[in-house]
Amino acid sequence: xxxxxxxxxxxxxxxxxxxxxxxxxxxxxxxxxxxxxxxxxxxxxxxxxxxxxxxxxxxxxxxxxxxxxxxxxxxxxxxxxxxxxxxxxxxxxxxxxxxxxxxxxxxxxxxxxxxxxxxxxxxxxxxxxxxxxxxxxxxxxxxxxxxxxxxxxxxxxxxxxxxxxxxxxxxxxxxxxxxxxxxxxxxxxxxxxxxxxxxxxxxxxxxxxxxxxxxxxxxxxxxxxxxxxxxxxxxxxxxxxxxxxxxxxxxxxxxxxxxxxxxxxxxxxxxxxxxxxxxxxxxxxxxxxxxxxxxxxxxxxxxxxxxxxxxxxxxxxxxxxxx
Amino acid sequence: xxxxxxxxxxxxxxxxxxxxxxxxxxxxxxxxxxxxxxxxxxxxxxxxxxxxxxxxxxxxxxxxxxxxxxxxxxxxxxxxxxxxxxxxxxxxxxxxxxxxxxxxxxxxxxxxxxxxxxxxxxxxxxxxxxxxxxxxxxxxxxxxxxxxxxxxxxxxxxxxxxxxxxxxxxxxxxxxxxxxxxxxxxxxxxxxxxxxxxxxxxxxxxxxxxxxxxxxxxxxxxxxxxxxxxxxxxxxxxxxxxxxxxxxxxxxx
Numbered sequence: 292x293x294x295x296x297x298x299x300x301x302x303x304x305x306x307x308x309x310x311x312x313x314x315x316x317x318x319x320x321x322x323x324x325x326x327x328x329x330x331x332x333x334x335x336x337x338x339x340x341x342x343x344x345x346x347x348x349x350x351x352x353x354x355x356x357x358x359x360x361x362x363x364x365x366x367x368x369x370x371x372x373x374x375x376x377x378x379x380x381x382x383x384x385x386x387x388x389x390x391x392x393x394x395x396x397x398x399x400x401x402x403x404x405x406x407x408x409x410x411x412x413x414x415x416x417x418x419x420x421x422x423x424x425x426x427x428x429x430x431x432x433x434x435x436x437x438x439x440x441x442x443x444x445x446x447x448x449x450x451x452x453x454x455x456x457x458x459x460x461x462x463x464x465x466x467x468x469x470x471x472x473x474x475x476x477x478x479x480x481x482x483x484x485x486x487x488x489x490x491x492x493x494x495x496x497x498x499x500x501x502x503x504x505x506x507x508x509x510x511x512x513x514x515x516x517x518x519x520x521x522x523x524x525x526x527x528x529x530x531x532x533x534x535x536x537x538x539x540x541x542x543x544x545x546x547x548x549x550x551x552x553x554x555x556x557x558x559x560x561x562x563x564x565x566x567x568x569x570x571x572x573x574x575x576x577x578x579x580x581x582x583x584x585x586x587x588x589x590x591x592x593x594x595x596x597x598x599x600x601x602x603x604x605x606x607x608x609x610x611x612x613x614x
Numbered sequence: 615x616x617x618x619x620x621x622x623x624x625x626x627x628x629x630x631x632x633x634x635x636x637x638x639x640x641x642x643x644x645x646x647x648x649x650x651x652x653x654x655x656x657x658x659x660x661x662x663x664x665x666x667x668x669x670x671x672x673x674x675x676x677x678x679x680x681x682x683x684x685x686x687x688x689x690x691x692x693x694x695x696x697x698x699x700x701x702x703x704x705x706x707x708x709x710x711x712x713x714x715x716x717x718x719x720x721x722x723x724x725x726x727x728x729x730x731x732x733x734x735x736x737x738x739x740x741x742x743x744x745x746x747x748x749x750x751x752x753x754x755x756x757x758x759x760x761x762x763x764x765x766x767x768x769x770x771x772x773x774x775x776x777x778x779x780x781x782x783x784x785x786x787x788x789x790x791x792x793x794x795x796x797x798x799x800x801x802x803x804x805x806x807x808x809x810x811x812x813x814x815x816x817x818x819x820x821x822x823x824x825x826x827x828x829x830x831x832x833x834x835x836x837x838x839x840x841x842x843x844x845x846x847x848x849x850x851x852x853x854x855x856x857x858x859x860x861x862x863x864x865x866x867x
């Protein structure tokens with residue numbers, strides 16, 4: 292086996308970053324003439340395999356084991372390690388989700404093989420492969436090459452590959468067995484819960500509408516919230532909006548807030564100070580609306596509108612709702 | 615309770631980041647170094663456990679060249695008992711598996727009950743070292759810890775999940791846990807702490823471990839010269855063009 296994608300469960304469907312890693316696997320497969328397969332596990336393994344078999348992949352490996360029904364870093368790391376031992380892939384790909392951050396380092400230790408985490412691009416130069424990674428709080432990029440024997444474990448940052456680019460197909464499925472014992476699982480997990488105060492996780496958001504000081508006053512916030520609702524987007528903000536108390540701190544993007552990389556980041560009245568930009572410049576598409584044509588946000592924007600957001604945004608919301 | 619805290623010295627947020635001529639590392643002589651942000655929280659978590667139990671030892675473990683002793687002293691002045699400095703002059707590992715192997719080789723005889731580390735370093739940002747180390751030493755592991763509680767011979771950890779969710783996990787000791795920034799309020803060193811730190815032991819070691827499994831080929835500034843498509847016209851025209859961009863270019867379903 293050449294490329295193995297490990298797909299994560301998100302309540303019965305493939306995690307968004309899993310589909311992105313299928314796109315990554317297909318890209319590598321095409322570039323190097325390699326075969327790409329995927330693996331599913333957990334209590335929803337069968338429904339995930341049905342979904343995965345609709346993509347252009349070689350095989351879907353299904354791992355069913357009662358000790359994998361609920362996530363544990365011990366169980367998942369050992370299961371993937373055993374499948375790697377059996378299938379001998381060259382590249383093992385993951386989306387860089389919170390779950391992957393939790394258990395894949397353990398696979399690296401079990402196999403004594405490198406885990407090239409949070410990559411944003413992959414390059415091939417003859418036999419040498421290199422991965423691009425943001426370093427020093429995203430102020431610099433670096434190209435990193437693994438060395439020695441394969442397999443190489445690689446995770447891609449959200450939106451490094453686009454789920455829309457994952458091509459459809461018809462993959463075969465097969466059951467793969469692993470040997471796990473209850474004594475291997477050293478953690479007991481309780482049910483996930485949300486804090487009553489409501490933390491907002493923007494890191495997994497696909498679409499974000501973000502508000503800056505240019506929104507003018509607190510009473511104008513609903514204009515942005517309505518657009519977010521129409522788009523099915525999360526709402527976020529720059530620091531001045533949080534400092535003014537117009538949105539709670541959990542909405543803040545930037546060096547003192549969250550780092551996001553959605554498919555689209557729509558910046559409304561955000562000037563583009565560096566403290567904000569480090570948290571959002573990994574976004575795949577940046578659309579900026581600002582009345583100041585000199586605002587630095589336009590230097591990193593893919594699409595820019597110089598204009599009054601209070602006029603444009605309500606009409607944009609209407610246009611999206613009516614389509 | 616014997617607790618290790620992994621502490622790393624990294625460039626400060628405001629530090630210049632000049633590169634050496636081979637473009638594969640920083641010119642360190644022009645870098646202003648500080649303690650990695652999330653490591654402050656890891657240290658505080660360890661100190662609070664020791665204070666709550668009124669017994670135990672907190673040991674700082676740091677990998678790096680001589681300059682690293684500055685953050686080791688800082689951690690000692692906040693109340694850690696002693697330190698181990700893994701000296702890496704001239705051969706600083708940028709591979710988390712190799713870094714963790716240095717720690718594992720150094721700590722295997724120490725039998726720590728808990729190893730705390732920061733979630734990730736603000737320089738390389740792999741976020742793996744503490745977890746790999748835990749696995750290498752056969753410990754339980756957990757990442758993204760928001761709070762911890764010791765119950766008998768177990769540790770209960772509140773972990774951050776995606777999309778605003780949290781989860782409590784309980785695991786047997788020994789355990790290696792990486793903590794999230796903001797999980798507690800790190801203390802400042804007292805004057806007494808600063809004076810006392812000078813007398814505390816820093817054991818310098820140079821373990822003999824393997825070679826890098828991944829290495830940095832080049833470092834460069836992100837390409838910022840982006841082509842921005844400016845959308846112009848009346849408000850209605852702008853709205854219409856934006857909807858078209860959303861649908862056809864960005865491909866929002």
